[in-house]
Structures are given as C-alpha cells and as structure tokens.
Amino acid sequence: MDSLVPVLICSLIVLTFGAFMLSLAHWFGAKVKKPASKAKSLPYECGLEGEEQISSRVSVQFYLTAILFILFDIEIIFLYPWALTFKDFLNQGQGLEALVAMIVFLLIFVYGLFWEIGSKALRWK
C-alpha cells in the first residue's frame, strides 16, 4: 500500500502558503476606514442601485446537468476496471466475451445519452 502521508503534508503546506499570502494582504493592504460609504459595501451592480435581496431564482438547467453528470460519471467508473483487465482477458482467450460485454454496456449508455439529448434535457436557452 502506498503511504499517503506525503499527500497530507502537501495539503498542509499549500494551506500554510495560502494563509501566509492572506496574512500578507492583511498586513500590507490599505486599511478600511469604518464606516465605509454605503455605496461601497453594496454588491457590484454595474453602478446602479441593486435589488435588496439576492434573488434565489436559479435556472433548473443546472440541477439537471448535475444529476446527469452523476449518472454518467458512475457509468464511466465501471469502465476503469474493464480497461485495466482487458489484456488479461485477452491473454486467457476470453477477449471476445469481455469486449462484447462492455460493448453491450456502452450501448445502453449511448442509448441513455441520446435519449436525454433528444428529450431536450440539455437544451440551454
């Protein structure tokens, strides 16, 4: 088994570096005079007065994209063990069965993909 301690150490180094950069900005940055003017603290709105509440109207298309991503990603994960062991199957003379099994799987995958393309689930207006 590989030791993953270096991964942890690398993450800690990156986090320390990031914190260091942020603290540099804090020390060297111009100081905020409280209270800043009201216009400055408003979110950017191309110079006009913005709406008061953040409108929570988000297009449903994002949700559909995320769900489809999860489904297809899991199908792709099934391809990884097959790709690694395909040569072993080939050497044992069972290459044809492995190949046909995976092509059937991919056909189901492709059918699903073309169905949801056709049903306009991915239509961005």
Added chain:
Amino acid sequence: MGSDLFEVGINFIKIAFIFLLMVQMVPFLVWAERRGSAFIQNRFGPNRIGPLGLMQNLADLVKFLCKEDFLGHKGRKSFFYSAPVLSLIPAALAFGAIPLSTPIEVEAFKWLGQTWGPYTFYFQSFVISIGVVFVLGVSSLAVYSLLLAGWSSGSKFSLYGALRASAQAISYELALSLSIVGVLLLFNTFSFSEIVAAQNGPLQFYFFGEPVKLAFLPNWGIFYQPLGALLLFVALFAEANRLPFDLPEAEAELVAGYHTEYGGVKIIMFYMGEYGHMLVASALMVTFYFGGYTLWPFLTPDTLKSFFHFLSSTGQSILTALVLHLVFLIKLLFFLWIFIWVRWTLPRFRYDQLMDLGWKTLLPWALVNTVITGIGVFLMRGV
C-alpha cells in the same frame, strides 16, 4: 516518507520544493502570456520594467499586496477568504503526483560519522500507484472553490458566474475521464511511472498477432490514440477555464464571473490555481501521449547513465534525472505555449454552444474512441 531522518527531511523539502516550483511557474507563465499575446496581436507587451519586462510581475505583486482587503456586506467572510486557498489545493496535489523525472538513486555514504543507507528519491511529491485516478479525483475538487467563491461573494453576478463555471467544469470532466479510458486500455496501469516507462522504446505493436516494430519512432501514446489525445486536450482546456471556454471569467458577459468581488492577493491566488491547472493539464498530455520525460532513442535513462559513466553512481543518477527533467520541461513549455496560443487565437464560445460541445460532441466521440480502442486491442491480439 522514509526510514530515517535524512530521507524524511529530503522528502519533506522535496514536497515543498515541487509545490513552490508550481507557484514559481506562475509569474513566468503570466509574463509569457502577456508577451506572447502581444506578439500575436502585433504590439509590445510589458517591456519597461526589467529586461524584457520580466520584473513586471514583481511590480504587479507588490501592487496587489497593497490593495484593500474588502468584502461587501452580503458576503460571508469565512468562505470568502478560504475559497482562493482551496483553489490552489487541487492543482498542487495533482502536480505532485506526476513524475517529473527518473528517480534519483543515492548510494550509501558516510557523513557525520554515520553511514546513511542507499536511498531512492522519486522525482515527484508522492508516489502513488493509482496516480491516474488520484489526479482525476483531485481535479474534481476544483469545482468546490468555484462555487464557494461565487456564493460567498454576496453578489448575483458572482453566483451566476460560479454556477455556470461549475456546470461547465463537471460537463467536461466526463469527456476527460472517458478519454483516459483509452490510455488505460493501452498501458494497462494506473501508475504514471509505468506509463512513462512503457513509452520508452521503439514503436512496437501487434498486427493481428504478429509483432511489428518501427524502430525510427518512439513508443509514444499519440501514435496509438490521436483522437483520444485531441479529446483530452479539449477537455483539459475546459477544466482549466481557459479560452475558448473562458466564460467563467468573461468580461463582457458577467463582469468577471465568480471572482468579481475579489481583489488583491486573493485574485492572485485564483490565477495561481488557474495556471496550476494549466500546468497539470500540460503535464498530463506530456505523460500520457508524448513520452513523459524520456525521448527514445536519444535521451533515456540507460543512454544517459552510460553517457555519464565517468562519475560515481550517485552523480550519474543525479545528472540523468536533471537532464531528463529538462526534457520534460521543454515538452511542458511547448504545451503551455499552445495553451497561450489558442487563447489568443480563438473567440469565446457562447454558453449553450459550450455545453453542447461537452455533452453532444465530446462525450459521444470519447465513447467512439473507447470502442475503437477496445476493438483494436482485441483484433490486434495485444498492443
């Protein structure tokens, strides 16, 4: 990490060094981008500060450091400050898993009255035998920093920019993962070192059971998987949010997308993350399809070791690693230049064109690539 103090110390320094290498490439890349884009657009880039404008980045860094640390009253401080730091982690971890050169083998030596045993120092932050899957998994974490940045800024523009950026990122991750399946079919391993070692030889494959050898070409992945390489390259562009998939940072559409409300050092860290992703993308292309750090038949570990035969074994190993690292760097710089070149040549996609490209073009073609590779491996009875 190592068995005794010397090895642990050297490995720790190596991890920090490789991360800082990635960070230090960023000013160089920014300079190359500004001068390169100026060259493409027939104007001068920065040429006042320092020779050839090389000190421009230092001046910009000092300027950015002195900017005010500011957040509107609707933003959330904790996420706002941590999002840029989080955007560095995926790129740094992915870059650490890719071998930059051959391992350095140090023989036993005496120092401070004690014998320090033979060591092997790998030229990568961590040696993981599942390197490919690790890099894919860690790159997916980049979506989190986009979403956190956009949502915690407290501005509608940032939120919409972040949602669009993350939808784009996950759509192209599918094409990315699927193109890599082709590479796995060829090389049969998840480990990067073995993939590079497999490309270290003459081009030989099976043709309906008979081995064929073309001794004038190296065994690079690009000769087996041209379509897969193209698909991976396009998908990596989208993962790094580079033009022509630049909409998360589009200036005309969404002000500046998910980093509208950021200024100063935090936006520098976002750029570091983006250029870090570019580095990882180029490194992946070089490792999968272009032979990694070897260049058969001229520059391989064996030919270089015999070239440096007059040194001790440790010296041979160190010099071999350095020369091969240079080979890797040259290939890396070539791909980085292609990233910059494409950015300043192609216009930006519209968002629905972008998503159509990811789902309706790249994904079916990646499936076709997988099927053709599988059938090819089967028919040729081996690779």
